[in-house]
Amino acid sequence: MxxxxxxxxxxxxxxxxxxxxxxxxxxxxxxxxxxxxxxxAGGYNxxxxxxxxxxxxxxxxxxxxxxxxxxxxxxxxxxxxMADEDYSDVINAPLxxxxxxxxxxxxxDFEAGNIGEIYIAYTGFKNTVVHEPKLLKxxxxxxxxxxxxxxxAGNVIPMNYEIExxxxxxxIIPKYVTSLIYGAIKEAVASENGARMQAMDSATSNAEEMxxxxxxxxxxxxxxxxxxELTEIIAGANAIS
Numbered sequence: 001m002x003x004x005x006x007x008x009x010x011x012x013x014x015x016x017x018x019x020x021x022x023x024x025x026x027x028x029x030x031x032x033x034x035x036x037x038x039x040x041a042g043g044y045n046x047x048x049x050x051x052x053x054x055x056x057x058x059x060x061x062x063x064x065x066x067x068x069x070x071x072x073x074x075x076x077x078x079x080x081x082m083a084d085e086d087y088s089d090v091i092n093a094p095l096x097x098x099x100x101x102x103x104x105x106x107x108x109d110f111e112a113g114n115i116g117e118i119y120i121a122y123t124g125f126k127n128t129v130v131h132e133p134k135l136l137k138x139x140x141x142x143x144x145x146x147x148x149x150x151x152x153a154g155n156v157i158p159m160n161y162e163i164e165x166x167x168x169x170x171x172i173i174p175k176y177v178t179s180l181i182y183g184a185i186k187e188a189v190a191s192e193n194g195a196r197m198q199a200m201d202s203a204t205s206n207a208e209e210m211x212x213x214x215x216x217x218x219x220x221x222x223x224x225x226x227x228x229e230l231t232e233i234i235a236g237a238n239a240i241s
Contacts, residue, residue: 002183003136006176010141012159018166020107020173021140024116027061030083030106031135032181033075034122034188035068037088042202044123044131044195045070051121051135053078063115065106067091067185083109094189099182103174110139118177122184123191129198131191136184138177 010021031052035045049071052062064080066072067087076082085105090098109115118139124132161168 002176002179006172007141009159009172016165016169018169018173019111020169023140024110024113026113026116028063028115029057029061029117029119030063030065030109030115031057031119031121032065032067032102032106032184033071034091034120034184035066035071036192037069037091038196039070040199040203041192041195042199044192046074047133048121048123049074051133052080055121055135063109065102067102068188091185091189094182094185096178096182099178099185103178103181107174107177120181120184122188123195124184125187125190125194128194131195134184136180138180139173 010016033048033052035048039045045068048068052064052075059078059080062080063083064072064075065083065085065087066075068091069088072082072086072088083105087098087102090102106115106118110118117137119135119137121133121135124134126132
């Protein structure tokens with residue numbers, strides 16, 4: 001809802017020149033990738049990494065801000081550049097302040113021209129069974145994004161600001177980015193727990209099937225050994241008689 005609200009607001013704003021909304025000379029895409037620090041979660045981490053590797057990005061034009069060691073390891077092996085900070089510990093007990101700090105760093109890099117676009121890659125939570133990997137562009141808000149929201153709204157009513165546009169956007173956009181990052185972290189944690197529960201349930205079922213199969217094979221082998229011994233005993237007794 002935060003995403004749709006801000007896009008709708010900007011769709012109703014015309015001729016706004018603001019540092020968070022203008023295209024940057026940098027071609028680099030800054031992507032916050034949220035994964036887990038542990039494995040045994042099925043394809044959870046690999047699916048998030050695929051959002052980057054199969055997202056149509058040029059590897060040389062991507063800077064990864066990582067939260068979670070597993071996707072970081074995958075992307076490092078594939079040669080993607082990593083930001084200096086590693087936010088992997090945040091995923092263990094995420095707080096809103098953590099999202100604020102990450103937002104601040106990414107916006108600073110955006111203003112400095114180190115990155116020209118900001119994305120977030122995470123796993124959206126629908127229910128315990130369904131988890132959807134998502135790649136969301138946060139900044140700058142593209143014309144297509146604004147037009148799409150404007151079409152949904154029907155008649156586009158111009159946006160009026162009670163304070164100056166720059167001051168309003170200075171307040172709104174960092175909160176917008178922070179809220180989306182925090183929401184993505186919480187959804188990712190829920191998705192991770194769901195994926196791990198599914199993986200453990202599958203592992204338990206597979207282990208039980210394997211145990212049953214091994215017990216059956218063991219009983220057959222034991223029965224064959226007993227039959228073989230009886231046959232030998234009977235053959236020996238017949239030979240003596």
